[in-house]
Amino acid sequence: MATAQDHIEQVKQIVDAFNTGKEFPASLTDERLDYKDWGTGKASSTADEFMEYATEWFAAFSDMTFGNDDIIATDRACVHRWWMKATLTGDFSPFPLVSKGKRGSSVILHGSSTYEYDSDGKVVKCYEYYDMLSLLRQVGVEIP
Template sequence: MTTNTSVAHERLLYRLFDTFNSYDVEAFAACYAEDAVMHDVAIGKTFTGRAEIAEFLRVWLAASPDSHIEIGEPIVAGDRASVTWTGTGTLTGDFAHIPGAIHGSTVNQRAVSVMRFDAHGLITEHFDYYDMFGLLRQMGIIPAE
């Protein structure tokens, strides 16, 4: 059974990824509660609060300004949701979170995000899981073979 809350959470997920794809850092950050926590599990980094989450996206987009995400169908249950996605882009700048990437390398990375929402429908906790080894190979940090 779909509830109004589930529909609202699903819409927010679509808005989150739409704002990423339109490079609207402030609108992206506005999808999160003021005290939200975003965990990038693969790189072992946590970003706390809207300002840090916005800065994470600024750093990423500076390194890969053609980044794009295609999402799968979200699964929403109560105050939690998960969604698979594929991120693509070309690294043309330095990515501070993963030093040593080769400029010009292309990324095509599958991942899953797991999120929790507050009573206002904003994201309070966000976990991203992806294949770090594969990403490092695509970035030229680890030899392909």
């Protein structure tokens, strides 16, 4: 059974993969990954669907990088407080309003991800929370 420290290291591996363009460590997730992005409302039920969604983020924010504010874990769950820095460079199909923003706009976004693990230590749930309104304002979308 995986330990809390194992889960902290897994989160760091995921962040490193996103930041360096390495292939996502699929061995860390169950193929039936229950994923929800509360900022866009996007949900997926497999690891492949999640990776397709992540690709859409990188298409819109090609220089996107992540950092760790805090990672708190138990043997069954983990909370990751993170930050993201990026520049809007393309269209963002999951939330088209973002695409109305000004290309070249810099974004700093803070959020958190919660992970739940199965008995083999693989991620089976991941829910992400961040302030979509802040993202929209930073790319110059006027909110009435």
